[in-house]
Amino acid sequence: MGVRRRADHAPDFSRCRRDRRRGRAHHPVRRSKRSRPDAEGRLGAAGGDLAPARGGGMISIFGLLAVLLLPTNAPAEKASGRTEAELKKMTGELLSAVASGDWAVWDRYLDDSMIYTSEDGRTMTKAQLKEEIKPLPPGFSGTIEVESAEIHVYGDSAVVSHEDLERENVFDQKLVSHYHITDTWTRKDGRWRLVASQVLVRLQDPAPATIVDRRGWDDYVGRYDLSPSVSFTVTREGDRLYGQRTGRPKQELLPETDTVFFNAGAPRTRKIFVRDAAGKVVRIFDRRDGRDLLWTRAGNP
Incomplete structure (x- = not known):
């Protein structure tokens, strides 16, 4: 469950929606597993030019340590029906208490020593988290519920990994978000206490824009070079635009605006076509998480 920072503006459970429209995380964030570097020394994945993760963000070192510090002499075991029901009930109560x-x-x-990692990567203590748990302002309402959960017990410790659905109503506008949360619990004096929690967002692709006049897309067709050995070739087939990086399969470029495109399943990245002062398309900005990789059109400096 994601606790949003309470600013002096109205939240969308507390942050504004513009990041979500740009394909960024608005609850938790995570980073993809490391992959092998490509020819240019960048970490990549077979499916995307910049190896976008399916949900962005960085795994918290504190959440990892919480799991690593579980008793090593207590092998993981499936939770009993009673334990599983208890942990699910407590998890659901915590989610319901956010709104x-x-x-x-x-x-x-919460244990007094608990560590909480929020959707924007902030690590908070119990005292700091208390300042985040506030009622929603007028005009805002919502719920967060557990869709599925996997529970592993290690003696007097347990890890609960759950998928959650958030529904929001912001002045009668409906919003939906999906999250993955990993909680670490420990049993003290016969009671389960939450000692660590990390919230991750399931990023969604933006809705493709409806572009009525696509004649300008012909200007994008061509080869763009990252280096003498790595290129990105843009082609057009009817009213569809495609891009293919050296050594990788061709992928459709879906329009977010007239000049900004994305690949399905890669919400962290964008392809931005840039024109010079004369109106000629001369380069592509390959943007991931606000950082640009420059591809220069063949024949242009």
Whole structure:
């Protein structure tokens, strides 16, 4: 469940929607597993030019340590029906308490030493988290519920990995988000206490724009070079645009605007076509997480 920073503007459970429209995380973030570097020394994946992760963001070192520090002499075991039901119930109560801002629920289950990693990568203590759990302002409402959960027990510790669905109503506008959360619990004096939690967002592709006049797309067709050995070739087939990087399969470029395109399943990245002062397309900015990789059109400096 993602706790949003409470600013002096109205949240979308507390942050504005512009990042979500740009394909960025608005709850948790995570980074893809490391892959082998490509010919240019960049980490990549077979499916995308910049190896976009299916959900962006960085795995918290604290969440990892919480798992590594579980008792090594206690092999993972499937939770008993009673334990599983108890952990699921507590997880659901915590999620429900986000929209209502009911800190009493969190205080009841959180260990004093707990570490919480939020959707924007901030690491918070219990005291800091308390400042984030506030009721939603007028005009905002919503729910977060567990869609599925996997539970592993290690003696008096347990890891609960769950997929969650958030529905928001912002002045009668409907929004939906999906999250993956990993919680680490430990049993103290017969009671389960939450000692670590990390929230990750399931990033979604933006809705492709409806481009009525696509005649300008012919200007994008051509080869763009990253180096003498690595190129990105843009082709057009009817009213569809495609891009293919050296050594990788061809992928359709879907329009977000007239000049900004993305690949399905890669919401962290964009291809941005850039024109010079004379209106000629001379380069592509390959943007991931706000950082640009420059591809220069063949025949242009």
